Amino acid sequence: MAGAAPHVMVLPFPAQGHVTPLMELSHRLVDHGFQVTFVCTEPIRKLLLDALRRNADDGEALDGIRLVSIPDGxxxxDDRRDLCKFLDGISRCLPGYVEQLHHL
Known part of the structure; x- marks a missing residue:
C-alpha cells in the first residue's frame, strides 16, 4: 500500500511577480505527485482567479492545487501600494493564519 502523497504549502510574497512563478512551480509539483496548498492574500486570489478564468477554457487550471486565501491586514x-502599510498589515496577519493552516 502506497503512502500518502507529500503535501507542500506554497506561500508567495503577495506580489504578482512572486505569485506567477510559484503557481507554475505548484503545477510542476502536482505533476510529480505532490498535494499543494497555495496560500495567497484575498486581493491576490481575486487577481489569480480572474487570470485563470481568462486563460483556461476547461476550468482545470487549479487541478490538484488547493487555493487558500488569507487577509492582508x-x-x-487602504492603499496596497503603500509598502510600509502593506508590510505592517501582512506581518500582523500572516503568522496566525499560516499557523492555523499548518494544523489543518
Missing part, C-alpha cells in the same frame, strides 16, 4: 480602502 488592510481595510478595503
Amino acid at each position: 488592510l481595510a478595503d480602502g
